[in-house]
Amino acid sequence: MGRGKLIVLEGIDGVGKTTQLQRLQAWLPTSGLLRPGQGIYCTYEPGATRLGQYLRRCLLEAKHSTQEPIADRAELLLYAADRAQHVAVDLKPRLQQGEVILCDRYTDSTVAYQGYGRGLDLDLIAQVNAIATAGLTSDLTLWLDLDYDRARARSQHRGNPDRMEQAHRDFHDRVRQGFQALWQANPDRVVRIDASADVDAITIAIQQVVRDRWQVWDQDG
Numbered sequence: 001m002g003r004g005k006l007i008v009l010e011g012i013d014g015v016g017k018t019t020q021l022q023r024l025q026a027w028l029p030t031s032g033l034l035r036p037g038q039g040i041y042c043t044y045e046p047g048a049t050r051l052g053q054y055l056r057r058c059l060l061e062a063k064h065s066t067q068e069p070i071a072d073r074a075e076l077l078l079y080a081a082d083r084a085q086h087v088a089v090d091l092k093p094r095l096q097q098g099e100v101i102l103c104d105r106y107t108d109s110t111v112a113y114q115g116y117g118r119g120l121d122l123d124l125i126a127q128v129n130a131i132a133t134a135g136l137t138s139d140l141t142l143w144l145d146l147d148y149d150r151a152r153a154r155s156q157h158r159g160n161p162d163r164m165e166q167a168h169r170d171f172h173d174r175v176r177q178g179f180q181a182l183w184q185a186n187p188d189r190v191v192r193i194d195a196s197a198d199v200d201a202i203t204i205a206i207q208q209v210v211r212d213r214w215q216v217w218d219q220d221g
């Protein structure tokens, strides 16, 4: 089997990525798009591998911000280490088997959060992403776009905010600007989905984008 596809969902916290990812996973086998026997694998960053689970706790447990703040460059490298492991043990082998991977966050989160959010140099981030991914880019990235207030309202019911969610509104506004810049700079790879629509309308919009993109992939062989 040939190389599979890597489809990524991105956006600020609370935009509804997880719900849409589950719906995409349920819909794809009924869509007629998959080849017979083609597998679907749902995953996420940070934390999908054994090493990643450990790194995720380091990154997101709120106590770290009070005991010893994580330096911005350390944060960048921890997300990168998680990604390097994910790519090596999970993503690359599965893509080589021809699987379709649905991933909650990938390299664009690092550009948006550590680049635009924390203010780290974008060229530095590109280098770190290149090391972590060994050149593996997403085939399609769906950016669920929603303003901070509405996203926050949606994530309020989820209990205590993690270390990243505790950041101030300005931070999340900059992160959203980062996703917007990525979308504008990569029109072939990143598609904006209006996440202010109701949840079913978002699902339909995503299915349409995936269908359209699949046609292009099929044409390209």
Ligand code: TYD
Pocket: 012, 013, 014, 044, 045, 046, 060, 079, 104, 105, 106, 107, 109, 110, 111, 113, 114, 164, 165
């Ligand atoms: P996630 O598990 O998607 O959290 P949530 O389900 O609350 O959206 O992501 C955890 C946090 O990590 C999220 O605030 C975004 C952040 N993050 C980065 O800052 N950089 C990265 O490279 C990645 C992958 C995530």
